[in-house]
Amino acid sequence: MSNDKKEYVVGIVGASGAVGEELLLILEERKFPLKKLVPLASSRSVGKSVTFKGKEYPILETTHDIFAQQGIEIAFFSAGSSVSEKYASSATKAGALVIDNTSFFRMHENIPLVVPEVNPEDIKKDSTIIANPNCSTIQMVQVLAPLHREFEIERVDVSTYQAVSGAGKKGMEELVLQMQKFFAFELDSTIPSAFPHQIALNLIPHIDTFLDNDYTKEEMKMVNESRKIMHTDFALSATCVRVPILRSHSETLTIRFKKEANANRAREILKSSQGVIVCDEPNKNNYPMPIMATNTDETFVGRIRVDNFDKHILHVFCVADQIRVGAATNAVRIAEKWIALSK
Ligand code: A2P
Numbered sequence: 001m002s003n004d005k006k007e008y009v010v011g012i013v014g015a016s017g018a019v020g021e022e023l024l025l026i027l028e029e030r031k032f033p034l035k036k037l038v039p040l041a042s043s044r045s046v047g048k049s050v051t052f053k054g055k056e057y058p059i060l061e062t063t064h065d066i067f068a069q070q071g072i073e074i075a076f077f078s079a080g081s082s083v084s085e086k087y088a089s090s091a092t093k094a095g096a097l098v099i100d101n102t103s104f105f106r107m108h109e110n111i112p113l114v115v116p117e118v119n120p121e122d123i124k125k126d127s128t129i130i131a132n133p134n135c136s137t138i139q140m141v142q143v144l145a146p147l148h149r150e151f152e153i154e155r156v157d158v159s160t161y162q163a164v165s166g167a168g169k170k171g172m173e174e175l176v177l178q179m180q181k182f183f184a185f186e187l188d189s190t191i192p193s194a195f196p197h198q199i200a201l202n203l204i205p206h207i208d209t210f211l212d213n214d215y216t217k218e219e220m221k222m223v224n225e226s227r228k229i230m231h232t233d234f235a236l237s238a239t240c241v242r243v244p245i246l247r248s249h250s251e252t253l254t255i256r257f258k259k260e261a262n263a264n265r266a267r268e269i270l271k272s273s274q275g276v277i278v279c280d281e282p283n284k285n286n287y288p289m290p291i292m293a294t295n296t297d298e299t300f301v302g303r304i305r306v307d308n309f310d311k312h313i314l315h316v317f318c319v320a321d322q323i324r325v326g327a328a329t330n331a332v333r334i335a336e337k338w339i340a341l342s343k
Helices: 018-029 066-070 081-093 135-151 164-183 217-230 263-271 324-342
Strands: 008-013 034-041 049-052 055-058 074-077 097-100 129-131 153-162 235-242 248-257 276-278 299-306 313-321
Touching: 008 018, 008 066, 008 081, 018 034, 018 049, 018 164, 018 324, 034 049, 034 055, 034 066, 066 081, 074 081, 074 324, 081 097, 097 324, 135 153, 135 217, 135 248, 135 263, 135 276, 135 299, 135 313, 135 324, 153 217, 164 235, 217 235, 263 276, 263 299, 263 313, 313 324
Parallel strands: 008 034, 008 074, 074 097, 097 129, 153 235, 276 299
Antiparallel strands: 049 055, 153 248, 248 313, 299 313
């Protein structure tokens, strides 16, 4: 019998979170072959439910036994590194494929780190855990990989403008609350908790913790993850900045190539790249912006131009929805590729 129509028992660890909720929407939109949905979160969420295809599903507590008890075959983890560290092996022991949205497994040697438009070949039929890269890395490699194939990257310098959704629901709530307080002339009384400083009407050049080399963990994720995904060892330095935007990350990329770069050729290449939309008509004020990318599954790229002083350098601006492209959509696309291999 053909297993073309096989449907899966899908668990979502972190179903009450920003990425978990988006995963539910995307599974529905993409008509994911789902036999049963098992929403999981912490004990705090027991008694609450999520809505999927118009039906209510009670949230269950994440425990070591729940994966086997519920017969979960694909488990999306999006509840933070410590939860993945604690429970992913229980899921794999129960026979589930784990697609992990946290940073916990990303740099583990034998665990594939995948952006399906860039390195789908790293997904294997017998993979037990597949890691989803950091949100800033995903949109960046979607732009870098096709350009690398043409011009060969030597070095990248990236500055990010990252939305508050990267800090989960509490990050989004904090920005909204601070803006409300600003308009009520009460902002002084707001004590930041999701970020080290007030985020409303501010920028914070600090995402994740600082390391001994003066970079942040977020910045080093962009270095290490992009090299692992693209199987290359080009130089990369990042400056990651939190901005008061709700849910789309923007990035300025300065890319130095081994070959001379050409802006028109770069536009052509990116136009034919999967998951990328080129909007680069400056005379019509058409360039990527966070509000354009929000709630979409594409990475928008524009402001493509050759450096004034070095013909091997291209400057590019790209934007993508952090919760979708940077997390949930990428995770579902990984699952779809894995399912296609299993046929
Ligand atoms: P809960 O709502 O029960 O705390 P976000 O990234 O938007 O902050 O969401 C984090 C997600 O991770 C939420 O669904 C949250 O569930 C879940 N979570 C946090 N801690 C745990 C835990 N110890 N076990 C399982 N899920 C957890």
